[in-house]
Amino acid sequence: MRWSAANEVEFGNRKSLVMTHGTVGFRTGNPRLKPITKFTWAKVLETIQRSATFASSYVRTKAEVDREKLLADRDELGADGLRVLGLKVVQEESFFVEPHLTTVENREQREAA
Numbered sequence: 001m002r003w004s005a006a007n008e009v010e011f012g013n014r015k016s017l018v019m020t021h022g023t024v025g026f027r028t029g030n031p032r033l034k035p036i037t038k039f040t041w042a043k044v045l046e047t048i049q050r051s052a053t054f055a056s057s058y059v060r061t062k063a064e065v066d067r068e069k070l071l072a073d074r075d076e077l078g079a080d081g082l083r084v085l086g087l088k089v090v091q092e093e094s095f096f097v098e099p100h101l102t103t104v105e106n107r108e109q110r111e112a113a
Helices: 002-006 041-050 067-072 074-084
Strands: 016-019 022-025
Touching: 002 022, 067 074
Parallel strands: none
Antiparallel strands: 016 022
């Protein structure tokens, strides 16, 4: 990357350069938002919420199931209580192999007679 940045002239008007062992180049990423200096995302949210013009358009409320709380309360709710909500508790087993690596001794090789 350092070479590419220092030798922009080699690229001409292209974004990549084909070389012997591969291609080097620059890719333009997707657009994203970033708070300006002295702003944080919390301050951006606060500013939008104070604005009558933008508050309804750019602030969202996300409703989602609190899975951790349901799992923590599973004994209290019971299987029937969970079933009413359309849920059940499952625990799956996964297979694994844990090799015990040991050092193998070097053995002398003898030529066949």
